[in-house]
Amino acid sequence: MASHWLVKSEPNAYSFDDLVRDGRTVWDGVRNNAAALHLKAMAKGDQLLFYHSQEGKEVVGIAEVAKTAFPDKSDPTGRFVAVEIVPVRRLKQSVTLADMKAESRLAGMEMLRQSRLSVSPVSDEQWKTILKMAKD
DNA sequence: GCCAACGTTGGC
DNA sequence: GCCAACGTTGGC
DSSP: OOOEEEEEEOTTTSOHHHHHHHSOEEEOOOOOHHHHHHHHHOOTTOEEEEEETTTTOEEEEEEEEEEEEEEOTTOTTSOOEEEEEEEEEEEEEEEEHHHHHHOGGGTTOHHHHSTTOSEEEEOHHHHHHHHHHTTO
């Protein structure tokens, strides 16, 4: 079974709408070992929650892994990797950070536990819970 | 703008 | 190898 993930992006820098417009993008620039491990664990077809940090602070859409991890060309040290993602759909209703914090079934979520992590795993149960909250 | 939580760097 | 200092992220 496919795994699920959550990726963060500042909408100022790259929003879900940008992804929809582009149709496909290289998800690079991750410079954190824990996040990089998650990128490496992604399989083609894995679905991702796309979260807007700082502005919005909400999950706005779903994306999918189109290409598994490869060396991040923007990293001179060659230690980090990137993946390619494509948009799947915008959620009917965004799910805010406050909503997620208030939902006891999401208490163990990695992104809530470690707020600075830009790529984090999402369990099947957490995934279903969030989609339900999004009325999706 | 501030601060907490981390990660990284560099002196020893 | 330890740890203090510093930088970055992201919520508030």
